[in-house]
Amino acid sequence: MIQSLIFGLEAKDRPRVGREIMRFNHRLADTGLFTDEALARLIDEHPRSELTVCTMQENPPPDQTWIAGEANGLSGAELVEAASRGALWISPRSAMTKNPRYKAVFDKVMGDFSKATGLRVLTADAAVLLSGAKMGIFFHVDPADTMLWHIRGTKTIHVYPPKQEHVTEQALEAILLKETLSDLPYRPEMEQDAVAVPLEPGEAVFWPQHSPHRVVNGPNLNVSVSVEFNTPRAALTNGVFYVNGVLRRRLGWAVRTRGTPAVLKPAYWAGAKALKVLSPPRHNVERAHVRQFDVDLSAPGCIRWREGFGPQALGEAA
Numbered sequence: 001m002i003q004s005l006i007f008g009l010e011a012k013d014r015p016r017v018g019r020e021i022m023r024f025n026h027r028l029a030d031t032g033l034f035t036d037e038a039l040a041r042l043i044d045e046h047p048r049s050e051l052t053v054c055t056m057q058e059n060p061p062p063d064q065t066w067i068a069g070e071a072n073g074l075s076g077a078e079l080v081e082a083a084s085r086g087a088l089w090i091s092p093r094s095a096m097t098k099n100p101r102y103k104a105v106f107d108k109v110m111g112d113f114s115k116a117t118g119l120r121v122l123t124a125d126a127a128v129l130l131s132g133a134k135m136g137i138f139f140h141v142d143p144a145d146t147m148l149w150h151i152r153g154t155k156t157i158h159v160y161p162p163k164q165e166h167v168t169e170q171a172l173e174a175i176l177l178k179e180t181l182s183d184l185p186y187r188p189e190m191e192q193d194a195v196a197v198p199l200e201p202g203e204a205v206f207w208p209q210h211s212p213h214r215v216v217n218g219p220n221l222n223v224s225v226s227v228e229f230n231t232p233r234a235a236l237t238n239g240v241f242y243v244n245g246v247l248r249r250r251l252g253w254a255v256r257t258r259g260t261p262a263v264l265k266p267a268y269w270a271g272a273k274a275l276k277v278l279s280p281p282r283h284n285v286e287r288a289h290v291r292q293f294d295v296d297l298s299a300p301g302c303i304r305w306r307e308g309f310g311p312q313a314l315g316e317a318a
């Protein structure tokens, strides 16, 4: 029998899956797909237009925003080198589903994850993340269920309970209706409720849907896979948020989503499907940020600022 790529989840853990922060282990490094050489090849094979390239200050504060750049004219090997020694966060988006070699592994891991958790996965997508020392991901929430499989380096993910104090129903509606990106307002008091989960290579973490989170890397190159997927329960929940978001905006209804009886959720989900067809969201935020820099191996932090932009964008004290 082929060995499972997921381990560390036992049958007794199942009732907690999706309701609590769950840690488990994976064998992704054994596939050989996450070495420097393999990642260089992946980046060479990946459409450059689907590569996210960002920078930020070290140990980024939770409320910063992405500073986007471009990596034109550089090979995959050069970009892996830039991620290793620069101030960079690089991600071939959807690499785990678009690249056939990675998709074969992804399908196997998701199958193993379903078996281990008992969750039915309707759709799934995943990005490969390469990020340098002390880089991170700002405070945000994802609409779908999300988890992180960590492969190289060390990092800490801070997870916040999906309560109104941390992520309002209105904020989730706006994200689902595509009025805003997934960044959320942050207040330092939220740290009282945060759970810090340190991650070593081979460790993974799955948190309850709509839990805000942020990440700070250790002093080394980090390689991870960020997975977003939909289960029937997550899809039903998002259906309720979507419909109530439309009702609040169109009819001014003061609706409450959390606490909606489970028995009503399928009707909401059907309603959300119909609404998406009949009245598509009025807003559709532009995902492309202004490109402020180019990756340059000879520049400080491998960041060559474009005209009109500069390190002051990092928000560091002068």
Ligand SMILES: [Fe+2]
Binding pocket: 140, 141, 142, 146, 213
């Ligand atoms: Fe996320």
